Amino acid sequence: MRNSDDNCENKPNSLQRDSDGDKVGDACDNCVTIANKNQENDDEDEFGNVCDYCPTLDTGDVEQVDYDGDGLGEACDPDNDNDGVDDYDEIASELDNCRLVPNDQSDADMDGVGDACDNCPAVANNQHDDDHNGVGNACDDDDGDGVFSPQDNCPDVESADQADTDSDGAGDACDPDDDNDGVSDTADGCQLIADSVQKNTDCDETGDACEEDGDTDGDGISDSEELASGLDPFNVDSDGDTIWDPYELDRDLSLVICFNPIPPACQGKGMMDRPKSPLQPLTGLPNSDLGLPHEDDAPDAIDNDSDGDGVSDQLEARRDDICTPPFDTDGDGVPDFRDPQTDYDRDDIMDTDDNCPLVPNTTQKDTVPGGAGDICDTPADYDNDDVPNEPDNCAIDANSWQEDLDRDNVGDACDTDKDDDGKLNAVDNCPTVPNPMQEDTNGDGVGDACDPDTDYDEDGILNGVDNCLINANHEQEDADGDSKGDACDTDRDGDGVLDVMDNCPATANNQADTDRDGSGDACDSCPSVANAGQEDADMNGFGDACEPTGAGGAGGGGAVGTGDAGSVGGASGGAQTPPRSIELGGGGLACQIVAPSLGPAPLGSAAAAAFAALGLVARRRRSRAAPPRSLPRAS
Incomplete structure (x- = not known):
């Protein structure tokens, strides 16, 4: 628009509004509602003379306040309340408690501000009014809940009960985290109970910490029943066999929805958002092995081998998802974990009859009957003598003490020549005493080497009373009193540990070895300091590694x-060593x-x-x- 036609040349005014018709557009008119074409403004404030309550005084008052309506603004009216008393006199004498409002000087709250101008006439206050709504802060109730804002823990949100669960000063109505557990209320499954873990087993709208429906894991079995039966109320698969608890307990599956708690977990979805699983109700007892040879009192939901066939439920289920039906090898409608007449390893031998139900072994070889089959004996112990095949010196003949008279690493129990004299035990006239020449001086059928009337080892002790027939031991030492002399005793201290494995072969002990140096505490010269060589230069009973030190006398x-x-x-001054x-x-x-x-x-x-x-x-x-x-x- 050309300047000659623009009623506000210096301000945008596309609509060219001119409310008072003085040819000056409203956008630049200093008196928009009163015509003043010449725009006179003596005090050069925002208001022209014709509309300025104080035309000769720049008050900066954009609101043009005139309390008594006499046409004079507050800044230039000598008697703002128009009570006939000059304002300055009122201030000096403190006669008027409402200097700008005519009043009868009533002051109900006695705060020095008259009722007529007090923004809280019933509550003594400093007249602060932060929201400029005419009501002082002291008695303002912004949210209308009946609680004055200064005392209101949610001044801008209605909260008549002033609940503050976490006692942090912010009421629940306006607190973004009512229970102060670090989880915002919008994402908190228990807004009023602190639960930073946010466990929500059944994936509903309520976390476990505040679950009130009596079924924390949402499997259709009440918490009280699960606790009474030994089940886990926080786990839909109490025994961890990848089979759903209500399925194992033969519950009505139409009342609950199966979901798999294995990650990803709920992902913000409620339980009802999940599709139903193809599981169909089982028929039978919730304790499958009752009446069977391996029965127990545990219901299937907490029994890792429900049918007692020696194969765990998890293996027989052959599933990673609890909502997928367990395997049914023979298709008879009874899943393998409940059916003892299954063949898990498919070697044509039913699990209940199979000595290795997890490993195919059609021969069922069991060297020493009564245990697991050889192929799955773990650790391998064919003869069931509690000594694994490696290092058992007789793997097929039980010999828990591992006696080996000739020390040829073939135990006496299976050694056909236990004294290693070249004569088989069956024809040896001294099967336990080496005598390759088979001398029998008195012809009594008992070789001289073991004849009680001779002294084979020439130690001065007749065989009949010698506690070691083949090893000279004239002192007949027998530390453990087992009638077998130390010279030929494989467990000299009689503590049940063979000397070759005993960390104190001459001292009975529980094999404790504090410093782990191979010498048991009972015979270690430094039980708390590793000293594998047990060096003791002065032979005082203390190993060199822990020898007490001190200055000795001359x-x-x-x-x-x-x-x-x-x-x-002797020694003088300093620590003493033992005698x-x-x-x-x-x-x-x-x-x-x-x-x-x-x-x-x-x-x-x-x-x-x-x-x-x-x-x-x-x-x-x-x-x-x-x-x-x-x-x-x-x-």
Whole structure:
């Protein structure tokens, strides 16, 4: 539009409105409703003189307030309430409690503001009115719920009961997370019960934490019944066999909908959104193995082998989805997990008769009858002696103690020549004592080697009373008192663990080995510090790895003799090592040096000389037993 035709040359005014007809468009007219073509404005505020309540005073008052309606604005009216008393006099004398409103000076709440101008006449307040609705904050009820906004925990949302579940100051009506569990109410399955996990087993609109229908997992079986029967009220498959609980308990499946809780889980869908499964109700007892040889009292829903045929329900179901019907091999309408007359491994032997129902074995080989078939014996133990085939030294003949007289790794129970003398046991006149020549001096049919009237090992003990016939042991040591001498006892300490596997073969123990160094605590010189070699240089009973240390005192003179023990130098200051005994022998001279725990007499020069002469620093013991003789082998 050309400027000559535009009634507002400097402001957009496409409609060219001019309410007062003064040829000045409303968009730029300083008095829109009163004609003032010349636009006079002495105080240069937003209002022209003809419509300005204070034409000579720029008040910046865009609302043009005139409390008493006398045509003078508040800023330039000397008596705003038109009560005949100048405003300045009223302020100075504090005579008017409503300076801008004519009133009778009533002040019900006695807050210094008259009722006529008090925005909360019944509630003393500072006249703040944040929402500018004419009602002070102190008595404003923005949401109309009967609770004043300052006390209202939801000032903008109606909440007459002021409920605040999590006591966070924000009422439930306006709190985005009523239970303060970190899950917004819009996604929370239990808005008023804290449940950060949000478990919702039955995928309905209510989480498990606040489920009130008595069937938490939504399987049609009440929680109380599931608890009483040993089932899991939070799991639709209590025994984890991939078979639905109500299906195993023969319930009316038309009343519930099967769903698979395996991820992905509910994905925001309610249970009723899920399609029905093809499962059909079973007929029969909810405890399938009642009356069968392997019956139990457990209902199928918590029985991992419902039909007692030795094959787990999960294997027989052959399903990953609980909503898919379990397998029925023979098609007789009875699923395999309930049918003992099935053949899981398809070797033509019914599971109940199969000694390996999971592994085909048509021969049913069972080396020692009564256990699992050899092919599935795990760990393999053909002879059922509680020793696995590897390392059983007689895999087919029970011998739990693993006796092996000749130590040829073939146990006595299956060794045809247990004494390894070249003569079979059946014809050996001493089957347990090596005697390849079969000497029998007195011709009594008992070889000299085992004849009680001879001494085969030449240890001075007749065979009849010798607790080790073939190993010389003139002292007849028998640590465990089992009448078998230590020299030939495979379990010397009698603790039930063979010496070859015993971490303390000479000390009965429970095989505890705190430091895991291979030596049991009962015989470990440092039970708490690993020292596989058990080094003990000073032979004081403490291994070098844990030897107590401390400063010893200077050694002094002492006695060395062949009778009572002499003394060695004592210690002063510092930790003491326990008493130690060192026995010296050889050349007809024997002496014992004992270091007591308290300062003993010092070692004399004679003892020192004896040490130098003998060159002995540790215990040495000569064996009085004759060395075992070497026996010739039969050709």
